[in-house]
Amino acid sequence: MITRSVTIEDIDDLYLMWNDHINASALYRRALREEMDVRGVDPNELRELLERAREQGYTLEEIAEHTNHFADLQSLVETQQSQRTAGDDVDD
Structure with a gap:
């Protein structure tokens, strides 16, 4: 904490x-x-997005640097997820 x-x-x-x-x-x-x-803003959704962003390798400081509100964080996580999914498709 x-x-x-x-x-x-x-x-x-x-x-x-x-x-x-x-x-x-x-x-x-x-x-x-x-x-x-x-x-x-649903705190449970925010907590889940924060955890997903951290799982994607972002630190709290990086998340704060790249986002300003809930929608930004949601976009960051989804963009990273879709890039990973696209990368997985290339590997197949």
């Missing part, structure tokens, strides 16, 4: 100190899932 810095306001920090049982990482992930939902 990659750790990323998130800036929080003093009131957020104080509230989390009062309620140390709250999992701030879970709150962050929930907020991101809500943003994905607003934009019509």
Whole structure:
């Protein structure tokens, strides 16, 4: 897992100190899932595409460099897959 810095306001920090049982990482992930939902991105589909891209040899940094949104990632994975399929046909 990659750790990323998130800036929080003093009131957020104080509230989390009062309620140390709250999992701030879970709150962050929930907020991101809500943003994905607003934009019509299924997190399960995104996870699957990310895994497929990694299986195709892309690193997370390369994926981020070559894509800007869900449709870009989908295109990247499908293009790579069709190139592999075409390459398999040539070998036959």
